[in-house]
Amino acid sequence: MPKQTQAKKPRPRTYARNRSTAVRANSVLVESDSTYFLKLVIVVILGTLWLKFAQPMSWQGIPFGGLPIGAIIGLIGIKLFEKNQFDRKIWYAVLIVVTIICYFMPAGIVL
Numbered sequence: 001m002p003k004q005t006q007a008k009k010p011r012p013r014t015y016a017r018n019r020s021t022a023v024r025a026n027s028v029l030v031e032s033d034s035t036y037f038l039k040l041v042i043v044v045i046l047g048t049l050w051l052k053f054a055q056p057m058s059w060q061g062i063p064f065g066g067l068p069i070g071a072i073i074g075l076i077g078i079k080l081f082e083k084n085q086f087d088r089k090i091w092y093a094v095l096i097v098v099t100i101i102c103y104f105m106p107a108g109i110v111l
Contacts, residue, residue: 039082043091046074047098050108066108071099 049070056063074095082088102108 039091040094043074043078043095044098046070046077047095048102048105048107049073050099050102052108066103068099068103071095 047070049068050066051069052066053064056065058064075092078088078091078095082091
């Protein structure tokens, strides 16, 4: 009599929605309020750093009154150092708003 091979029972698939919450809890980053506030202060200070010109420069007919040096440094810094995507979006929004507001204020280094 030929030997019968038993069909292996397929293993159940584990989808992301079926995984335990313990696996997902490890990916959540928790930081203290003081760390969050320090990051907020740094982002606001970077947004205020402008390199302004005494006489506006013109490039292809578009006048430039200054360059947002702090915003450029801030964008790169946020991209490199912030791990959480949701926090990164908040920092980008704060940086852009402060940068736009400080364009019209007398803040920055005047050349």
